[in-house]
Amino acid sequence: MNSISKRIADELGVREQQVNATVGLLDGGATVPFIARYRKEVTGSLDDSQLRLLEERLRYLRELEDRRATILKSIDEQGKLSDELRASIEAADAKNRLEDLYLPFKPKRRTKAQIAREAGLEPLANALFDDPRQEPETLAAGYLNDDGGFPDTKAALEGARYILMERFAEDAELLGRLRDFIWQQAQLKVSVIEGKENEGAKFRDYFDHVEPLRKVPSHRALAILRGRNEGILSYTLAVGDSEENRRQPHPAEPRIAAHWQIRDQGRAADKWLSEVVRWTWRVKLSTQIETDLMSQVREAAETEAINVFAANLKDLLLLAPAGPRPTLGLDPGLRTGVKVAIIDGTGQVTGHGAIFPHAPQNKWDTSIEQLAKWSREYSIELVAIGNGTASRETEKLVADVIKRYPELNLARIVVSESGASIYSASEFASRELPDLDVTIRGAVSIARRLQDPLAEMVKIEPKSIGVGQYQHDVSQVQLARS
Incomplete structure (x- = not known):
């Protein structure tokens, strides 16, 4: 401790x-x-x-x-x-x-290397590694094992190869160096899966995208990862031109060889050992390191996204309250109309209704008169307008009310309605406003969050407030904790 x-x-x-x-x-x-x-x-x-x-x-x-x-x-x-x-x-x-x-x-399932060791092939692997001057085929002839599944020299050499591959791939120092090398050098190459172009149109920016792995910003990383999870995108990590030309050695392979002091000097087993190195990278390490590094990218992106979410949420919760002033809460809508809640200075609901100023009903003047009537009747000082669908049109409506009836001294404010629909259908809202329809509860929340943002917003689960990007893709435990 x-x-x-x-x-x-x-x-x-x-x-x-x-x-x-x-x-x-x-x-x-x-x-x-x-x-x-x-x-x-x-x-x-x-x-x-x-x-x-x-x-x-x-x-x-x-x-x-x-x-x-x-x-x-x-x-x-x-x-x-x-x-x-x-x-x-x-x-x-x-x-x-x-x-x-x-x-x-680490305890693991029986691997090909373990089966080879059980068949007595580890001395063969060690001999070829320690002294590459020996002829692999000749040496392997002394290690055949029919019962173990290695009846000929080809099978014996393959078993020895798996033993060395496992040994090479489990070296902590080598893993650390390769991970650092790939992180510094790799390009993240993203492409669309064939036939998914229309279905994944929202990811079109990444259909043919390349950028350095270590410079991928959090929002782009999360978008790419979401596209992959939805089966639209695929990605790979490319270093140099080895990905385009599979016959070329990957730049990681010389580093593996150097770490294990494997050099092609024309000796009998040098070519065989070079193949072991090649297979170690292609079969054992490339996928593992790609997974590790993409996990690192994802974790960094999630941390950044969660920090942005927390900062935005803090700003939203700490908005200056308008105070205990009678307020009209307007939840804008087009076809279904604008839902209206009338709130007194203590936050209590004193009335509610709906107006239909927008298409298809277009009752603009009637709506203005109705808002003016409520404003006089309840001594309204503030009009809170949700920032969702038809928000601008509804704000123009309220502006016309103020212009037509300046004596009302109304002030209009557009407020975030993030999470209002979640709140309106929640158990909390059902207990708090049992006699009101779900649609009216949203207008109530919009009015109250102008009067006192913190008191109203704490009723909503933070992840439902929607003040961050990709918040449903990140660790929900860390998000909730933040």
Whole structure:
């Protein structure tokens, strides 16, 4: 725990005692808003941003420590935990690094490499790797095993190849270097799946799209990932021209060879070892690293999207309230009309109805007279207009009311109606406004969120308010937490 506290303190640039005090409060069930507001003297006046970051890092680092302990126990139980390996695992500071170190020891289904080892082919693989001067076909003839499924030299060499491939692909240092190399060099190439052009028209910007992987902005990454999930787009990571010409070695292959000190010097087994390297990349590592890096892109994009959502939501919730003033709430619509709710200064519903100023009924003048009548009768001061369909037309209608009847002293304000429809059909709204139709409840919410945005918006689940992009594609747990 002390190491976690010290690390967080270093990252945040605060004292370790402040971190320890905050961790104690969080573990005791206190929330970040509560600590920020009422426990400044305990935390040394850490602000809400620092506290949120502290809570996130605490969660991540504790998960990291739990995973570290599980991995150490698993390898120890296998009897393979050397001092060097323990030191590497103890020093790992990220989940990716931990999993790379654990990969060779991770319990897995019987692989082709394991079957080959059981058939006694590991000495063949080691011999060809250690001394490439030996002739592979000749050497393999001494390791045939009919019962194990390796009756000839071709099968034996294939088994030896799978053993080396697994060994090469499970080297933590190599994995880390390749991941960094591909991240820096790869182009994300996106294309439309043949025959999906019409169905996926909304993704047309990505039908033939290429850009550096590390520079893909969050909104574009989430759009591409959604397109792939919907079966419209496909993507690949390309480095150099190896993707266009499959006969050319991928730029990762020389790095694998260099890491394992494999060089083509014309020796008997050099060509065979080069094929092992080629297969290691094509079969074992390319898909794994692409998956890892796209997960990294997705996580970064989700984090950015969630941060934008949280910032937008905060701005929306903290809009200045208009105060306890009688208000008309207008939920605009065309064919179904404009729903009207009349709210007094305390937020209570004192009347409601509907007007039909727009097509197809076009009762413009009648609607103006009706709004003026309600305004006089209920001493209305404010008119809140939802910003959905027909919002501009409805705002023009209210402008005509104000122009025709200036003595009413009305003020019109367009407000966000995000989440109003969700609220209107919610159990909360049913209890709060049981006698009103669902459509009128939306107009009530629009009026109230002008009077007091925070008091009204907290009735709606944050993800239903719609102030971010791709909010249904990101981690719902992290979104809710944010």
